[in-house]
Amino acid sequence: MDAEAAPSRSLAAPFRGVLRLCRSAWQHTARAALDIALPTLCVACREPVAGDGVCANCWAKLSFIAPPFCARLGIPFVYDPGPGILSMQAIADPPAYQRARAAVRYDDVARTLVHQLKYHDRTDLAPAMGRWMARAGRELLNEADILVPVPLHWRRGFSRRFNQSGALARSISRNSGVAVSRDALRRIRPTEHQIGLSRAERATNVQGAFKVAPERRAEIQGRRVILIDDVLTSGATADACARALLRAKAAQVDVLVFARVVEAHRSPI
Ligand SMILES: [Zn+2]
Incomplete structure (x- = not known):
């Protein structure tokens, strides 16, 4: 056998x-x-689309932010006032962070993308959104040491399962080579949703809500940091995060978001 x-x-x-x-x-x-x-469907209108993200129609409806804009806040100007000119808002109420940049205006298609990523676990959108952010923030990324995503409170992170700012930061990191600092900046108390709050209420809501963990200060001290978030509305959250990072002796804090709210009447001066 x-x-x-x-x-x-x-x-x-x-x-x-x-x-x-x-x-x-x-x-x-x-x-x-x-x-x-x-076939992959466009996240905004559900039409079939080649590749990831949005179809050509929705792409055309996204308002990518390009110069001229306020050198400090990145708010687009309706006409070009010349290099280095700041918006009234940047002069009257300067934020704790140095500069802010956004890929697109926060309008209908941008809102759909943000909501799909944030509330519907569409993590597959993060690579494209992060790519657009890396392009919009190239000037900041060239000078940066580390990316810090705006943290969720652990209770909210637990129910939502993942932090959308962290997903965007990882995509930007892959596109720029700048490392991500995970969990160095922490939300030390849960905050109310900012939706529906006035500008002053938003600032009060997030005041003192963030802190750099003492054992992680070395990651932040003396470093040029870019704070990453999905949307910039009043800037209150970004400002509170920037203050916490500066208290931990960050050399500089810039902000890079996917979309920013732009008031239609905004003018340069
Ligand atoms: Zn579409």
Whole structure:
């Protein structure tokens, strides 16, 4: 029996190899068929789309922010007042952070993208959104040492499962090579949602809500930090985070967000 068993064993190995090849080819074909059967849908309008993110129509509706804008706050100007000119808001009420930049204006399509990422676990949107942010923040990224995502309070992070700012920061890091500091900046008390609050109420709501963990100060001290968030509205959250980072002796804090609210009547001076 042994004499008969030997050749069958020697045939078994190549046979197994062929079988493996066939299985892999089949899986590849099945996956390709599935891609054809289930095309990616545009996250904003649900039309089929090639690649990730949004279709050409929705892409055209996204308002990418380009110069001219306020050198400090990144608020777009309706006409070009010349290099280095600041907006009234930057002069009257300067934030704790040095500069802010955003990829797009916070309008309908941008809102849909943010909500899909934040509340519907569409983590697959983060690579494209982070890519657009890396482009908008190139000037800041060239001078930065570390990216710090705006943290969630652990209770909210637990219910939502992941931090959207962290997902965006990881994508920006892949596009820029700037490292992400995870969990150095912490939200030390839960805050109310900022929606529906006035500017003053927003500032009070987040005052003292953030802190750099004492054992992580070395990651922040003397470093040029970019704070990463999904949306900039009044800037109150970014300001409170920047104050916490500066208290931990960050050399400089800039802010990079996916979308910012822009008031329609905003003018340069
Ligand atoms: Zn679309």
